[in-house]
Amino acid sequence: MTLLSMECAVCGVSAPLTCTRCRLVRYCNGEHQKQHWPKHKRCCKPFREEQDPALGRYLAATQDIQAKQIIFVEEPLVVGPKWFLTEGEKSATIVPCVGCFTPCRLGKHQCRNCHWPVCSVGCAHESLECSILSLGNAPGAKSDVRGQHDYFRHDALLVLKCLLLQRSQPERWKALLEMQSHEEERLGTELQLEAEQRIVSYLQQRFLRRLKSNTNKQNVLSDYEPELLHRLCGIIETNYMVIELATGVELSGLFRQACMMEHACQPNCYFQFDATTHRIAVRAGCDIKKGDHLKITYTNILWGTQMRQHHLRMTKHFSCRCPRCEDPTEYGSYVSAMRCLGDVSKTCDGLQLPVEPLNEQTQWKCDTCPMLVDAAYVTEVQTHMTEEVERLLAGSPTASEVELLLARLSQLLHPNHFHMFNLKHTLIQLYGHEPGLELVTLTDLQLGRKLRLCEELRNVCHRLDPHSIKLAIYVSVILIEIAHTLEEKARRLPAEAKLQLELAQSHLQQAEEVLEKVQDSVAGKKLNDRLQLDQFELDKLMLANNHSQTQTAV
Numbered sequence: 134m135t136l137l138s139m140e141c142a143v144c145g146v147s148a149p150l151t152c153t154r155c156r157l158v159r160y161c162n163g164e165h166q167k168q169h170w171p172k173h174k175r176c177c178k179p180f181r182e183e184q185d186p187a188l189g190r191y192l193a194a195t196q197d198i199q200a201k202q203i204i205f206v207e208e209p210l211v212v213g214p215k216w217f218l219t220e221g222e223k224s225a226t227i228v229p230c231v232g233c234f235t236p237c238r239l240g241k242h243q244c245r246n247c248h249w250p251v252c253s254v255g256c257a258h259e260s261l262e263c264s265i266l267s268l269g270n271a272p273g274a275k276s277d278v279r280g281q282h283d284y285f286r287h288d289a290l291l292v293l294k295c296l297l298l299q300r301s302q303p304e305r306w307k308a309l310l311e312m313q314s315h316e317e318e319r320l321g322t323e324l325q326l327e328a329e330q331r332i333v334s335y336l337q338q339r340f341l342r343r344l345k346s347n348t349n350k351q352n353v354l355s356d357y358e359p360e361l362l363h364r365l366c367g368i369i370e371t372n373y374m375v376i377e378l379a380t381g382v383e384l385s386g387l388f389r390q391a392c393m394m395e396h397a398c399q400p401n402c403y404f405q406f407d408a409t410t411h412r413i414a415v416r417a418g419c420d421i422k423k424g425d426h427l428k429i430t431y432t433n434i435l436w437g438t439q440m441r442q443h444h445l446r447m448t449k450h451f452s453c454r455c456p457r458c459e460d461p462t463e464y465g466s467y468v469s470a471m472r473c474l475g476d477v478s479k480t481c482d483g484l485q486l487p488v489e490p491l492n493e494q495t496q497w498k499c500d501t502c503p504m505l506v507d508a509a510y511v512t513e514v515q516t517h518m519t520e521e522v523e524r525l526l527a528g529s530p531t532a533s534e535v536e537l538l539l540a541r542l543s544q545l546l547h548p549n550h551f552h553m554f555n556l557k558h559t560l561i562q563l564y565g566h567e568p569g570l571e572l573v574t575l576t577d578l579q580l581g582r583k584l585r586l587c588e589e590l591r592n593v594c595h596r597l598d599p600h601s602i603k604l605a606i607y608v609s610v611i612l613i614e615i616a617h618t619l620e621e622k623a624r625r626l627p628a629e630a631k632l633q634l635e636l637a638q639s640h641l642q643q644a645e646e647v648l649e650k651v652q653d654s655v656a657g658k659k660l661n662d663r664l665q666l667d668q669f670e671l672d673k674l675m676l677a678n679n680h681s682q683t684q685t686a687v
């Protein structure tokens with residue numbers, strides 16, 4: 134994907150000059166740049182960097198910004214392999230090429246100098262990085278696989294890439310060290326312990342300490358002490374952004390400006406990557422007013438407040454105080470709400486909500502009876518349910534298995550609770566697709582249930598993310614499934630066919646618009662392909678319906 138037009142903003146010919154302030158608009162000559170300025174100044178670099186004791190550095194709009202407008206585009210300070218690896222990824226036989234990050238088989242091709250895995254013998258990588266990696270004793274391609282996994286720790290490469298900026302790109306190094314690292318908050322935490330074992334001591338023992346005894350390389354780096362490496366781990370953990378390539382490969386990147394955007398549980402910006410240059414484009418997800426902060430979401434906005442807060446505290450070391458976090462109902466979505474079970478003498482239909490949502494130890498109070506429960510009870514129930522839901526969803530369940538768990542959880546949870554949401558989102562994709570449950574075979578009751586579930590889910594998404602900035606994939610799936618259901622209703626009720634088909638068409642158009650935001654992601658592309666087919670099929674259906682109506686009229 135090319136993020137920016139390469140043509141002159143005035144006459145459209147290929148343009149060599151760029152506006153030096155925002156670097157977003159191009160011109161073929163100075164005359165056209167001058168001519169365009171009265172118009173361009175209304176959107177040229179519409180933000181500035183500011184500082185706040187609680188937030189640190191952040192970005193604020195200096196003028197009104199329209200939805201979808203590109204706010205800025207920037208080069209990465211550093212891009213490297215995925216930062217947070219699951220246990221499975223740590224022991225995978227397919228690993229990123231040390232040169233271009235293309236997935237390659239461990240032991241197939243190796244760099245001639247450092248012996249790290251490469252996609253092909255000709256794929257070169259950065260020479261300084263290669264010379265440091267060549268200080269290690271790489272295991273041979275035929276050696277024990279566990280030994281190879283232990284040696285080729287590609288997540289540690291990201292830290293090495295950061296470290297090498299001190300020599301190769303001093304400007305970027307300076308910008309990197311200005312980033313928030315939360316060094317003090319990390320001291321003694323599990324995150325720091327893990328970083329010590331997996332990254333810091335590994336880089337030190339296998340490569341960096343050997344610099345001292347190597348007369349040619351002694352002065353390559355002025356600082357590679359463990360404290361600096363821990364600081365870099367903190368910077369990465371606090372700031373890294375996930376870059377998803379069209380191939381499905383996930384990389385991690387650090388960006389000077391984009392990483393300054395603060396977190397909010399309802400964001401107003403989103404970003405897209407150029408897979409070739411790894412540049413990032415930050416866009417407005419909705420209209421942004423002058424003075425508003427530019428905000429993205431660092432966590433999963435479908436989680437309830439307690440889980441989001443926990444995740445942000447553990448990884449980013451702050452407590453979010455956005456309006457959603459302060460609202461026990463989370464904008465009326467009730468995604469954390471539990472059902473009140475009443476007491477031994479009386480059952481109750483009320484809902485348990487956190488008294489102080491920002492307090493991890495808060496009590497939960499019923500909105501109908503005086504019943505209070507402790508945070509520990511809620512956490513225990515939630516943890517148990519998380520395990521059950523994850524286990525079920527990991528095993529490609531059938532619709533009836535999902536219905537069973539839903540029925541069980543509905544005794545304890547609000548229908549919109551995030552666990553219920555997850556199960557229902559799976560269910561709408563099973564009704565109409567599961568073998569034996571294709572649309573034509575669904576009973577009217579099942580079809581009606583599918584439609585009701587879709588509407589419930591859409592309502593939750595709208596409350597949490599009214600502009601579908603973070604939930605674009607979820608929302609487009611819901612819209613597409615609504616369209617399928619309406620098409621099937623049209624087939625069953627010829628008298629209403631025209632209306633139902635037009636409604637289906639409008640849902641597919643909405644899905645297309647929502648998908649624009651995620652057009653560069655693998656899931657977004659896949660959904661978009663499916664949407665094109667659906668639109669084609671719907672057009673055919675509409676034509677056939679028009680034709681049969683004309684025939685009837687004649």
Ligand SMILES: C[S@@+](CC[C@H](N)C(=O)[O-])C[C@H]1O[C@@H](n2cnc3c(N)ncnc32)[C@H](O)[C@@H]1O
Binds near residue numbers: 187
């Ligand atoms: C990606 S950095 C953002 C840039 C950072 N403020 C700086 O000065 O470099 C993330 C850190 O910014 C701070 N931060 C971001 N959003 C915040 C929020 N909503 N409330 C409090 N602190 C926030 C936290 O310290 C967090 O770990």
